[in-house]
Amino acid sequence: MKTQRMFLAMWPNEAQVEKLYELQSGYLQWGREVPPENFHITLLFLGDITYQVVDCISQGLKELIVQPFNLQLDRLGYFEKKQIFWVGPSLVPTELESLFKSARNCVQQCGISKISKRYTPHVSLLRKCEVPISNPDFAPIGMKIDEFHLIESRLDRDRARYFVVESFPFANLV
Numbered sequence: 001m002k003t004q005r006m007f008l009a010m011w012p013n014e015a016q017v018e019k020l021y022e023l024q025s026g027y028l029q030w031g032r033e034v035p036p037e038n039f040h041i042t043l044l045f046l047g048d049i050t051y052q053v054v055d056c057i058s059q060g061l062k063e064l065i066v067q068p069f070n071l072q073l074d075r076l077g078y079f080e081k082k083q084i085f086w087v088g089p090s091l092v093p094t095e096l097e098s099l100f101k102s103a104r105n106c107v108q109q110c111g112i113s114k115i116s117k118r119y120t121p122h123v124s125l126l127r128k129c130e131v132p133i134s135n136p137d138f139a140p141i142g143m144k145i146d147e148f149h150l151i152e153s154r155l156d157r158d159r160a161r162y163f164v165v166e167s168f169p170f171a172n173l174v
Contacts, residue, residue: 002050002051003048003049003050004048004049004050004051004054004152004165005047005048005152005153005154005155006046006047006048006049006054006057006150006151006152006153006165007042007043007044007045007046007151007153008042008043008044008046008061008103008148008149008150008151009040009041009042009043009148009149009151009162010040010041010043010143010145010147010148010149011039011040011149012039012040012041012123012141012143013143016039016141016142016143017036017037017039019139019141020036020039020073020087020123020125020141021036021039023087023125023138023141024036024125024126027085027125027126027129028126030085030126030129030130031083031085031126031127031128031129031130032126032127032128032129033125033126034124034125034126034127035159037162038159038160038162039123039124040123040151040162041071041088041121041122041123041143042121042122043099043100043103043121043148044100044103044104044107044115045116046107046112046115047112047114049112053110053111053112054150054165056109056110056111057106057107057110057112057150058150058165058166060106060107060109060110061103061106061150061166061168062168063106064099064102064103064106064168065171066095066098066099066102066170066171067095067170067171068144068145068146068170069093069095069096069144069145070093070142070143070144070145071089071093071096071121071142071143071144071145072089072090072091072140072141072142072143073087073088073089073123073140073141073142073143074089074090074140074141075087075088075089075090076138077120077122078129082127083127083128083129083130084124084126084127084129085124085125085126085129086122086123086124086125087122087123087125087141088120088121088122088123089121092119092121095145096121096145097119099148100119103148104117145170146169146170147167147168147169147170148167148168149164149165149166149167149168150164150165150166150167150168151163151164151165152165
């Protein structure tokens with residue numbers, strides 16, 4: 001049965017990508033850069049799933065009602081085990097935490113059980129990073145989050161390419 005490698009993510013806009021790239025450029029000597037077109041905040045990594053599971057997830061995610069929210073990328077971090085240097089929020093908005101839990105519940109109802117209960121929203125800047133030297137004095141990058149996407153990841157030679165399968169705009173509740 002054919003599968004697709006999938007995840008849920010939020011994309012920065014062009015101005016935010018520029019700021020992320022500027023931040024990343026100060027650390028390039030410490031690891032392998034993530035291409036700017038791949039900058040994103042993962043909501044959930046789904047793994048290799050069948051088309052039927054993709055359809056189930058898509059239907060469930062369409063029913064989520066989420067209020068747009070703001071996110072401040074103001075904290076640098078490092079995942080030692082995976083050697084990833086990243087930027088993320090020091091405070092996770094309740095709306096993002098709620099979106100994560102709702103999306104996790106949705107994918108679990110579609111049969112995906114290996115979903116992390118812990119969530120650290122971040123944008124990966126460097127991979128295979130040996131020494132995470134960081135300057136805490138950088139300008140925070142603000143993001144307005146008003147949609148998320150179902151993404152297919154395809155390995156192309158030595159790097160991943162991401163393709164939006166479906167977008168889920170948030171309800172504009174007032």
